[in-house]
Amino acid sequence: MNVRKIEASVITEKVKKLFMDMNYFIGEDIMNALKNAKESETSAIGKDVLSQLIENNRIAAQEEVPVCQDTGMAVLFVEYGERVVTEGGSFEQAVQEGVRRAYIDGYLRKSVVDDPVFDRVNTKDNTPAVIYTNIVPGDKIKILAGCKGFGSENMSSIKMLTPSAGIEGVKQFILDTVRYAGPNPCPPIVVGVGIGGTFEKAAMLAKKATLRPIDTKNPDSRYAALEDELLCEINKMGFGPAGLGGDNTAIGVNIEYFPTHIAGMPVAVNICCHAARHKETEI
């Protein structure tokens, strides 16, 4: 079997650049959605907020500073080709080092505490990152990364629905979660939904859904229709930009699904602010 050797330092540099870039340059999908929202918004204050967000993102890109002070906790979904051998250090260390350098050299905020309950001492370099690795065929490493702010993360929720809840139960849980979040998670939001799998699989799918560009649809037309319907329902709630009232409470709903158990229908809702930062790379 041919193996492909990749230097750990190459992985570190790639990861560093991913996190700096995603914090300075908001994706085109988000920028376009904010511009469209501004056009459609009927509330004067909502329109003004959207103008300010567009201007904010323009300034951030121009000055290469983060769009939001909450530069998040780093999350990476990795597809690691089984023919790749990392040299000069472990893959895990290489990724963590990339995150560390991005947050230190890139003037990003360090928002991670070492122990969640007792000490809560800042690790001062934003590590550890949360890394999910799948081993896949091939000789490439694909990384899908996001930096997740916690204003919106805290508004997320998961529920172990059972089959009899049906599609109505799914919709109700998603809408209830968004309604409860209200003005808190920096609307207009992106709603990531994970359905199926097990308890933790649903949550991981929901996180992954927040990292999919919002100008894409689920390939299954039934789920794509559900995405559209939910977006429409959420925007009837009236929270509006910054929660100050208006037509644009969400700019995207992305759903991911997975097979599940005969007894279950887990649904996870991961809410993301309008600064939905995500980026991919392949090594």
Place this chain on the structure above:
Amino acid sequence: MAKKIVLPLSEDTIKDLKAGDSVLITGTMLTGRDAAHKRLYELIEKGEELPVDIKGEVIYYVGPAPAKPGHAVGPAGPTSSYRMDKYTPALLDRGLKAMIGKGKRNDEVIASMIKNGCVYFAAIGGAAALISKSIKKIETLAYEDLGTEAIYRFTVEDFPAIVAIDSQGNSVLAQGK
């Protein structure tokens, strides 16, 4: 048109501010968020002195990003206010006059705001690079060990905000349908 207001806030200014008013704030304000609030609250509970005088002050719920060389301050937008709700009435009873954050407040906070004649401003969440243009100077006042969560003093000019809840308890935050 935005109202220009100068800190410290006078009682008349506070009374004149109505929910929904856009304001541009000039002067100096404190910052503080979760960890600093916890420490202040614990000192108040023990009846001890606070490391900063909060009487008549405005506190901005923010944990700024580091400043790049040549910048006075890094991006510094508001954080969610509800996490400070548990600690807020005790600070308002001690003379804090206003808060700047984003999102909802609970009934205890609103009741304490009415009792103490205080105002809650919303800054736009996620507009951190834009907001930082109005922050001219940053000094560390207390709890430096908390990093971004330390208490800083910001000097601001025309800092943009909206009166989210006024001193009569009126709110402009959307309730949702």
